Structures are given as C-alpha cells and as structure tokens.
Amino acid sequence: MAREVLVRSDLPPVQGPSSHGVKAGDWAFTAGMLPLAADGAIVGTSPGVADVEAQSARCVQSMSSVLETLDVSLAQVTKVKSYMTDLRHRERYQSVYAEAMPEPYPAHACVGAFLPVRDAVVQLEATACVDGLPQPVELPSPPLGNHPIAPGGTTGGDFFFSNAHPSIDAEGTLVARGDIRGQVEQALDNLGVCLAAAGFDFADVVKMNCTVPAWYGFMRYNEIYAKYFREPFPARATVQGEISTEAGLLEFEAVAAKGADRLTIESVVTGIGHLSNKKRDDTIYVPELPGAMAPHSHAVRVGAVAYVCGQIPWEPPGIMIGWSEIRAQTRKTLENHVVTMRALGATMDDIVKTNVTITEAQMIPAFLEEYARFFTAPYPAMTIAIGGLAQDCMVLEIEAVAVMGASQNAVYVTA
Numbered sequence: 001m002a003r004e005v006l007v008r009s010d011l012p013p014v015q016g017p018s019s020h021g022v023k024a025g026d027w028a029f030t031a032g033m034l035p036l037a038a039d040g041a042i043v044g045t046s047p048g049v050a051d052v053e054a055q056s057a058r059c060v061q062s063m064s065s066v067l068e069t070l071d072v073s074l075a076q077v078t079k080v081k082s083y084m085t086d087l088r089h090r091e092r093y094q095s096v097y098a099e100a101m102p103e104p105y106p107a108h109a110c111v112g113a114f115l116p117v118r119d120a121v122v123q124l125e126a127t128a129c130v131d132g133l134p135q136p137v138e139l140p141s142p143p144l145g146n147h148p149i150a151p152g153g154t155t156g157g158d159f160f161f162s163n164a165h166p167s168i169d170a171e172g173t174l175v176a177r178g179d180i181r182g183q184v185e186q187a188l189d190n191l192g193v194c195l196a197a198a199g200f201d202f203a204d205v206v207k208m209n210c211t212v213p214a215w216y217g218f219m220r221y222n223e224i225y226a227k228y229f230r231e232p233f234p235a236r237a238t239v240q241g242e243i244s245t246e247a248g249l250l251e252f253e254a255v256a257a258k259g260a261d262r263l264t265i266e267s268v269v270t271g272i273g274h275l276s277n278k279k280r281d282d283t284i285y286v287p288e289l290p291g292a293m294a295p296h297s298h299a300v301r302v303g304a305v306a307y308v309c310g311q312i313p314w315e316p317p318g319i320m321i322g323w324s325e326i327r328a329q330t331r332k333t334l335e336n337h338v339v340t341m342r343a344l345g346a347t348m349d350d351i352v353k354t355n356v357t358i359t360e361a362q363m364i365p366a367f368l369e370e371y372a373r374f375f376t377a378p379y380p381a382m383t384i385a386i387g388g389l390a391q392d393c394m395v396l397e398i399e400a401v402a403v404m405g406a407s408q409n410a411v412y413v414t415a
Contacts, residue, residue, distance in 0.1 A: 004411045005378050008069050011062055011415040012036035015116065016364075017372035018382035021066035021413040022352040024406035025304045026130050026157055028072045029353040032083065032123040032383030033062040034115065038415070042119050050121045052089045056096040059124040064100075067128055069413045074100075078134040078154045079107040079161040081253075083123040083385050087112045087244050093122055098148035104136040108149040109164035109253050111211045112242020114386035116364055125383045127353075129156040137198040141170055152194040158303070160198045160256040164211075165190040166245040174247055180217030183249045184224040191252055192228070202228050204256040206300040207307035209399075210238040212250045215390060221250065226273045226295040232264035232283050233273075236296035237310030237399045239357045240388030259302040265343045266298055267291045269316055288339045290314035293390070299340050301404075306344050308400040310357070311336045312391070323393040326363040330370035333398050338374065341402065348374050349407035355399040356384045363395060378412035 011020055012034070021030045035043050035055035044054025064074050080101075084090060090110060098105075106126075115123050137152030137160070153162040167175045167183035168190070176182025195201055212218070218238075234254075243251045264283040266274075273295025279285060289298055292309075299308040313321045313332035322328025334348075341348055358367060364384065372379070380400070389397055403410070 003378060003407070003409065006069050006411065006413050008065060008413060008415060010038050011065055012038055013040050013415055015384070016368035016382070017375065017377070017379045019378050019380065019412040019414050021070055022381050022406070022410050023070040023072065023130060024352050024403035024410040027305065027403060028067060028070050028128045028130055029381050029401065030063050030066045030126045031381035032125045033059045033066070034117050034120050034123050035059050036117065042117060045119050050119060052092040052121055053096050055120065055122050056093045057100065059122055060097060060100040063124050063126050066413050067126065070411060072128045072130060075102045075133055076128045076130070077106045077126045078129055078156045079127045081125050082108070082110045083113045083115060084110060085112070085115055085121045087242050089121060090244060094148055101148060105148045105150055106134060107153040107161040107163050110244060114361065116361060116384045116386065123383070127161065132156070137194060139193065139197055152197045155198050158258045160195065160200050162191060162194055162254040164251040164253050166243060166248045166251045168245060174245060177247050180220050180249050181224050184221050187250060187252050188225070188228045191254055195256060200256040200258070203230070204258055205229070205234045205254050206257050206302055207255040208234050208236040208296070209253040210236070210250055211241045211243055212238060213240065213243060213248070215240065216249065218390060222273055222294050229295065231274060231276060232266065232280060233296045235298065235300050235307045235309035236294065237397065238294070238390065239310070239397060241385070255307060257302040257305070261303060263301045263344070264297045264299070265340055267316060284343045286339060286343050288316060289336060290316050290318060299344060301344055304404040306346070306402040306404070308337065308340055308402065310397040310399045311340070312394060312397050320391065320394060324395055326366050326395055327370050329394070329396045330367050333396055334371065334374040337398065337400060344402065346402055346404055347407050349376055350402045350404060351380045351400045352403050352406050352410060353401040354380050354382045356382060357387045357389065357397045358384060359386065359389060359395045361386050367396065378414060
C-alpha cells in the first residue's frame with residue numbers, strides 16, 4: 001500500500017520539508033501549527049501588537065483542520081503542546097483554547113520559546129488516537145485552578161500522556177526554591193502520582209521531555225533523575241525554555257506505554273548514569289551511536305511506536321561534529337537517526353513526527369536544506385522551536401516519533 005497525500009487548500013503553506021499532519025497505525029500527529037492564514041500571512045497583528053486571541057484561534061483552527069482531513073476529531077486528541085514567546089500571554093491563550101477544545105480536555109504542556117516565524121506568539125502541536133476516544137486520568141486530589149487540561153493526563157490504548165509537571169505541591173506552592181535536587185524529586189513525585197492513577201509506573205515510561213530555564217545543576221538533576229528510573233532508561237530530551245512556575249528550575253513531561261515487546265536502542269559505549277556494562281536481551285547495542293550524555297536511551301519501541309531521544313551531533317567517542325556549524329551538525333544528527341532507525345528495523349520514512357530545537361533562527365534555512373536530504377516526500381510533521389542546548393557550540397537537537405510501517409501506508413496532509 002502506497003503512502004497517501006491529502007491536500008487542503010485552507011491551510012497555510014507548509015514550513016519547509018514538512019507535512020501538516022501524518023496518520024500512521026493507531027496515531028495521528030500534527031506539525032507545530034503557526035498562526036498563519038492560507039496565503040502564509042500571519043494573523044492577528046497590528047504595528048507593535050500581537051493579538052494573542054486571534055493567533056491562538058487560528059492555531060487551533062488549523063490543528064482541527066489537519067486532524068479532520070485525517071478523519072480524526074479534536075475529541076480524539078490525547079496531548080497538546082503549546083509554544084509561546086511570552087508566557088504572560090498564557091491565560092489569554094487558554095481562554096481561546098478552552099472554548100475551542102471539547103471536554104474532557106487532553107493532556108497539555110506549555111513552554112516558552114522563540115518561534116520560527118516573526119511576530120508569531122503561539123504554536124500548537126497535537127497527538128491523537130485514531131481509534132476511540134482518550135480517557136482522562138482522574139486524581140485523588142485534583143490540582144487547584146480551572147485549567148483546560150486533563151488533571152492526571154490521558155490514556156489512549158496502551159499509552160499514557162502526561163501534562164507538564166513542575167516542582168509544586170498540592171497547594172500550588174513551589175517546593176525546594178533554589179534546590180535543583182529537591183525540585184527534580186517533587187516534579188517526578190508529581191508525575192509518579194499521575195502514572196499510578198493511570199495504572200502505569202516509571203518502568204513503563206518510554207519518553208521523557210524536560211524544559212529547563214537554565215542549565216544550573218544539570219548533573220545534579222541527572223543524579224536524582226536516575227533514582228526514579230532503572231536501565232533500560234526511557235528516551236529523553238532536555239532543552240532550555242521558559243516555564244510558567246516562578247523560580248521553577250524544570251518541568252517534566254512523559255509518555256508511558258505497556259507492552260511485553262519493548263525494545264531499547266543504546267550505544268555500546270556506556271553512557272552517563274548507565275551503571276552496568278552487562279548486555280540485556282531487551283536492548284540492541286549499536287557501535288555507531290555515541291554514548292548517552294545523561295541517563296537515557298537512544299530510542300524505545302513498544303509495539304509499532306518508537307520514541308527517539310533528542311539526537312545530537314556527536315560521534316561514538318564523545319566528539320562533537322561541526323562546532324557551531326549548522327549544516328555539519330544537521331547531517332551528523334540525522335545520521336544518528338538513520339543508525340537508530342536501522343537498529344529498529346525501520347527507515348527514516350517511518351518517522352512521522354520530528355521536534356527540532358535550534359539555537360538561532362537565522363540557521364533555519366540552512367538546516368531545512370540539509371534536513372530534506374534525509375527523507376523522501378511527503379515528509380514527517382515537524383515542529384521547530386528556538387531554544388538553548390546543554391553543550392557549548394551545539395546548535396541543534398532533533399527528537400522523533402516513528403511508527404513501524406509508516407513508510408508504506410501513512411497518510412499525510414499538506415496544503
């Protein structure tokens with residue numbers, strides 16, 4: 001069965017080698033939907049002023065149109081992630097979002113980041129179930145406030161999707177001000193409560209995302225993080241961005257999955273936080289991949305879905321390629337994805353969604369040229385955000401989601 005491309009004329013032009021959305025297997029994914037009209041012009045602006053409500057409404061409308069074209073409704077969305085240039089706009093965005101999205105709401109995360117289009121203040125992406133409706137996870141003590149989110153996250157099939165978890169207690173008060181270890185513990189404890197309520201635990205987590213406002217205490221963060229997870233670790237990405245908790249040092253998001261056929265991809269080089277040199281039967285060890293720079297794996301697959309870590313431009317001995325040079329770093333990062341996909345028994349065209357963090361917006365055109373060489377059209381859905389990365393002179397990190405068989409039977413939406 002060949003891949004199918006659906007064209008929708010009311011959507012804006014795609015940003016580079018990307019599709020607006022992809023449906024493969026039991027899942028659908030949208031690109032980061034920007035507040036652009038069908039002619040590519042940004043909506044909701046006047047000189048010096050950004051109309052948050054108009055931009056938010058346009059992002060939700062585009063997200064809905066993409067899913068509708070894939071025969072998926074907003075009610076089937078399991079997780080939405082928003083990117084905002086200024087989190088002081090969050091309440092205005094949420095008022096529009098709450099009115100547009102049907103209840104019960106999906107899981108949600110909101111991070112502060114610069115966006116790839118000038119004057120855009122918000123960008124949205126979604127993950128949705130193809131079959132059936134996701135179920136909200138109820139908590140014994142629901143969080144304070146009337147936010148448009150599923151309090152404990154959502155489940156869809158054998159998967160769980162979390163909200164963003166900061167270091168706050170049941171009263172909404174920041175815990176361990178100035179103490180990275182204490183904040184990691186509180187945030188992961190909060191995540192643990194939601195996992196348990198959904199019938200999952202830390203051993204089921206396949207992907208972690210962490211947003212940090214600064215790289216303060218990064219190694220201490222990993223020290224505590226490794227106490228909550230055991231090898232084989234989930235895939236992970238940590239990037240720099242703004243979070244909504246004043247004086248908060250991090251926020252965590254998670255995807256968990258149940259399945260006896262879990263497969264992990266790691267390097268033969270023992271990574272940071274990896275305490276054992278023994279080889280496990282549930283893991284493929286790849287000599288061409290660099291050792292992990294933190295307690296995480298390169299990829300985890302459960303069933304047909306694989307989550308790939310934030311790959312970076314490193315060679316196996318721990319050498320960065322192309323210091324501050326976007327083309328060389330793009331090529332090396334995607335070469336690491338090629339190796340990872342091959343280890344999974346798949347190809348780059350089985351990737352359905354990528355999330356790109358790049359440190360400078362002016363690097364995006366060169367990045368897109370190199371990126372396009374690693375895929376065949378139609379391309380995966382893609383989200384680009386501008387943010388900081390953990391290593392000096394590293395300008396790029398790329399995460400991915402793959403669905404086995406997507407290269408043969410996925411459905412794509414473009415304009």
